[in-house]
Amino acid sequence: MLSRKASQITPSPTLAIDAKAKQMKSEGIDIIGFGAGEPDFDTPGHIKEAAIAAINEGFTKYTPASGIPELKEAVCDKFLKDNGLRYSPGQVVISNGAKHSLDNVFAALLNEGDEVIIPAPYWVSYPELVKLNDGKPVIVETKEENRYKMDRSNLESAITDRTKAIVLNSPCNPTGQVYSREELQEIADVALKKNIYIVSDEVYEKLTYGGAEHLSIASLGEDIKALTVIVNGVSKTYSMTGWRIGYAASEPKIAAAMSGIQSHATSNPNSIAQKAAYTAITASQDCVEEMRQAFDKRMRYMVDRINKMPYVSCIEPEGAFYLFVNLGETFSRQFRGKPVGDGNNCAALLLEQYRVAVVPGVGFGAPDCTRFSYATSLENITEGMDRLENFLKELV
Numbered sequence: 001m002l003s004r005k006a007s008q009i010t011p012s013p014t015l016a017i018d019a020k021a022k023q024m025k026s027e028g029i030d031i032i033g034f035g036a037g038e039p040d041f042d043t044p045g046h047i048k049e050a051a052i053a054a055i056n057e058g059f060t061k062y063t064p065a066s067g068i069p070e071l072k073e074a075v076c077d078k079f080l081k082d083n084g085l086r087y088s089p090g091q092v093v094i095s096n097g098a099k100h101s102l103d104n105v106f107a108a109l110l111n112e113g114d115e116v117i118i119p120a121p122y123w124v125s126y127p128e129l130v131k132l133n134d135g136k137p138v139i140v141e142t143k144e145e146n147r148y149k150m151d152r153s154n155l156e157s158a159i160t161d162r163t164k165a166i167v168l169n170s171p172c173n174p175t176g177q178v179y180s181r182e183e184l185q186e187i188a189d190v191a192l193k194k195n196i197y198i199v200s201d202e203v204y205e206k207l208t209y210g211g212a213e214h215l216s217i218a219s220l221g222e223d224i225k226a227l228t229v230i231v232n233g234v235s236k237t238y239s240m241t242g243w244r245i246g247y248a249a250s251e252p253k254i255a256a257a258m259s260g261i262q263s264h265a266t267s268n269p270n271s272i273a274q275k276a277a278y279t280a281i282t283a284s285q286d287c288v289e290e291m292r293q294a295f296d297k298r299m300r301y302m303v304d305r306i307n308k309m310p311y312v313s314c315i316e317p318e319g320a321f322y323l324f325v326n327l328g329e330t331f332s333r334q335f336r337g338k339p340v341g342d343g344n345n346c347a348a349l350l351l352e353q354y355r356v357a358v359v360p361g362v363g364f365g366a367p368d369c370t371r372f373s374y375a376t377s378l379e380n381i382t383e384g385m386d387r388l389e390n391f392l393k394e395l396v
Ligand code: PMP
Pocket: 037, 096, 097, 098, 099, 100, 123, 169, 173, 201, 203, 232, 233, 234, 235, 241, 245, 246
């Protein structure tokens, strides 16, 4: 008999779609994958070289559970340089990806039944990670006309005396929206008034477009910094998804708790990947800008194409690498004599009939929408947009 926890968890739909698309591709099926939440670029050469050097130098043993000192120092320098935040290495925990950092944060903060406010649309793993750590996800709906952002009033209405934390994800997966200073200040004011932690997932901080700038809520003042746990990592910024390095920064007490939990759960993150992450963070950041520019170009092309198509629309993202497309209007239409019905079926039709992989919105708490990742080449995007258009033209 499985545990209650296990039976409450749905496997990650983003990883499932990605795996299905990769499998179809390996079978020789000509699939256009908009599912993947991972950059399509190779990990930059100088980062790979650092890993090879680490292996050759025999850096292949256990490290301190919460990460090697030089990487923690590098992460502290990064926070100071990029975010104006002063942390000491004792406040930083290096983990096996940002997802693992989030798991550590919830494990360190939550008691059974503690509530965590999650604005919808949300990244698929937040509610599940909260549940895995005995917490209760409280979903706050946001509106497309508010660019899917949570504000003071919808935040305040979700707070109870069990509220322990608020999840903030800017730039946001899946909506691509970025919170401004004023919007962050509103959330900070509420968190401070009610003494609620902020879990700020900043993994897409380097991928912003059109003049949008990432700001960490922790940088709004020492008092809000003390209530914030920042989660970040190298997966998205340096195209290092498979290396599994993420990190969290917080008050020393929380960091020590996360480090203790990790020391039993996984020990240290991979020693070689830590060396590679050190190089990624400390070497020239030109590779990041190159990737960002490519994402920017693809995004503009896709937004333009989609907003010219019937039944679908999307707001322009300011960050990350996803378009969140509202295709609710297709649900009442017929495709080859059968109703499209809902977002899951729409995504299934696109995959089976047009060989286009997308992630339906239900896993993001937004059933009318579907996520299209633009972490694929402009050539694939062009073909994928043609296929989407042909699918929509078939609807009656
Ligand atoms: N947060 C967000 C918003 C994400 O999209 C992802 C995607 N994987 C993660 C965290 C986790 O990243 P990773 O574990 O690869 O560092």
